[in-house]
Amino acid sequence: MTNKTYQLEAVSCPSCILKIEGMLKKTKGVKEYDVLFNSSRVKVTFDEDVTSTEAIQDRIEKLGYPVVSVK
């Protein structure tokens, strides 16, 4: 299991959170996630064998939320 935190550009609408949550829910290999509106962060716990840090970042960015940094 791997834990990653993605720092996004300031997220300004709470409905964005719903979108990102919806996407993560449907992403294979993602076990747990937490999308923080105020700190504009996405915390994800995932299985390295199924998906990857980059693949998740790519999916977040495809939704229209540029990732500033990953920790």
Added chain:
Amino acid sequence: MLQKVSKKTIVYVSGALALLSFVLHQFIGYHPLTIVVMLLTTVIAGTPIFLKAIGALRYKIVGIDLLVTIAVTGALIIGEYWEAAAVTFLFMLGDYLESRTIEKTRASIREMLDSAPKVTTVRRDGVDLTIDSEDVVRGDIVVIKPGEKVSIDGTIIEGEAYINQAAITGESIPESKSVGDVVYSGSIVESGYLLVEAVEVGEDTTFARILRMVEEAQDKKAKSQKFLEKFSRYYTPAVIVLAVAFYFFSRDIRLALTLLVIACPGALVISAPVSIVAGIGNGAKNGVLIKGGEIMEKLGTIKAVAFDKTGTLTEGKPEVTKVQGIGASEREVLRIAAIGEAYSEHPLARAILRRAEKDMGPIVELPEDSEIIAGHGLTFHYAGDRYLIGNRKLLREASIDFSEHTPLIESEEDHGQTTVLIAKNDRLFGIISIADTVRHDAASLVSDLKKQGIQKIVMLTGDNERAARAIATEVGLDGYYSELLPEDKVRKLSSLQKEFGRTAMVGDGVNDAPALAGADPGIAIGGVGSDVAMETADVVLMSAEVSKLSYAVGLSRATVSNMKQNIAFALIVAALLVAGVMMKTVNLSFGMLVHELSVFLVIVNAVRLLRYGKKKERRPKEKGAPVNEPV
């Protein structure tokens, strides 16, 4: 690739094009050139919106982007090119301004995050190395020079310094620290040079943990906020259905499209979170951690406050205030007491030892066959005499008669003193009075809380009745409950809740953790250094300044009322817009303008909260401002 183009560029380019098309329209009317420019504006500003809408739709989420996309597509189909251009541009502009302003509400936290130093100087094998702060490990010797920030929690092993801990406690007056003292990450060494052994590093430092708690607190939803989120989840799809229905009834496509745009719940969904994030940010900056919007709602509406005594209303450091000898000198009484207590860890014993060392230097003599009698005191032999040190029970059980001195003892206790009696063989030999200093700001806090309309302010303590009464009177409390065990405090608290309504419990977490956890809200004081208190309490006053509580109550009230203003404003604007659309006075682009403006105003209102608490400092300046003299 379009995602890589910054929002700013899109806003500027589409803005310039929108302006150009507007000018063209004025001069050459709906010329093909005008239409091309309008379409270009729509495409540039609209593509990111369209992409977001499609992205969301893939995960079956209907968002505001979809509403705008439908409205714009509709406008293009019916030939309203100007409306399409204006709406897309305004939406992008609003989005850009909102994210810029919303950053401001989060600025307090960002500043705190940025205050952690990137590099640290460590001394390894006698060589000073400058390394990345993340690479410092426990046990490293960290070198800190004046003006530098501390990146670890550690113990000073060499040097003395004035340290500003404002980042953690909100208290900007520097504290003097020397060998053996603990320094915290995030504080600044103002003068002096320190060698510190790292105890906690990286994510485990107090500062890092506080930041994590603040972030979690900001994202913890208030009740009203949860409701709004649920509401918006069903609201947006409902608006689409409504617009379609409206079209079927009125056959007015323009009206239906306008409805789509203005009914976006933007201002409403953002109203609560922006207020809360600004309020919590303001608190964190001033050394008060409030764990979430719901706690703010509670703290703002408390009716009664119960304080713990030791360490909360008092400093928690007992000091010897008076030594009285009975047929012996004060010095002799203190010396004997110090010898007897040489091995004891009891706080009262520590106070006696401190005072004896201060007056006479280190005491090297040791007691013989010393025996501790729990809850009473101890007995020992020294230089052929038998001594007893302890409370009245100890002497009574040893059948020592001290009745002629009882008035003396009771008068000390009436002044809030705890008395320690010393008997030599069969006679009372001396009385040592020990008291805990009442915090300098405790009395002013109590009067401030009363001004804020708190109905009942009481103290719950395990101490004796006389000492409790003395402190309650000094601080100006409405009442006190003494000789309580920790579980009694919990019981007392729930009876207060029944009688007065919401009751806060304030304690330092030492022997009141159960009461803190049970209280609603539980408030911990002096959070830095007490992990248990920091984790269990709902509100943490980082510094030892108990007066911050009144600020925290005020801040919570200001935040809750700011949130209510925002919600009310958003609802009124939405209602007015819907009415305007029905009466055909609001068109697509004007609706979008008002909508975006309302979102922006809601954020600006929340930004005001960042200034809460600064007004007091400003007022005298305003008064002293020079009056304009007529020339």
